[in-house]
Amino acid sequence: MVFVETPLFTRRVRALLGEDQYTRLQHFLAAYPEAGDLIEGTGGLRKVRVAMSSRGKSGGARAIYYHFVAQSRIAMLLIYAKNERDDLTADQRTTLRKVVEHWNQPP
Numbered sequence: 747m748v749f750v751e752t753p754l755f756t757r758r759v760r761a762l763l764g765e766d767q768y769t770r771l772q773h774f775l776a777a778y779p780e781a782g783d784l785i786e787g788t789g790g791l792r793k794v795r796v797a798m799s800s801r802g803k804s805g806g807a808r809a810i811y812y813h814f815v816a817q818s819r820i821a822m823l824l825i826y827a828k829n830e831r832d833d834l835t836a837d838q839r840t841t842l843r844k845v846v847e848h849w850n851q852p853p
Contacts, residue, residue: 747776748819755809755822762798762807762825771796771809775820779813787839789846791823798827810834812846821849 749772751759759768775781775794782792791812798806810824823842834842 747772747779748817749775749822750819751822752824755825758825759809759822762827763796767797775811775813779815779820782809782811785810785834785839785842787836787843788834789843789850791842791846796825810842812849814849 763771771794780792782794785791785793791810794809794811796807796809807825807827809822812821812823813819814821823845
């Protein structure tokens, strides 16, 4: 499985997770790419809980990703601490849906 990251994800993952935690997340998603909950209205984006040091999964971080089945690729879009926000706003879901639609257009 190949992982690609948005610049925003790269900045935030370094602030929220240690290298070992992120590596465990990648291994988990490579084994179970459809593990995250589907986010309604986004064209297939998923949200998965990620444990942060001393917080566990429920109070930890949330990672937003898209699984490209045919390419065996996962795009990591966003990551945020649970205490920063609960869910994506309607505007964020719309914007991310447009990104997914663009990615899925034929070349």
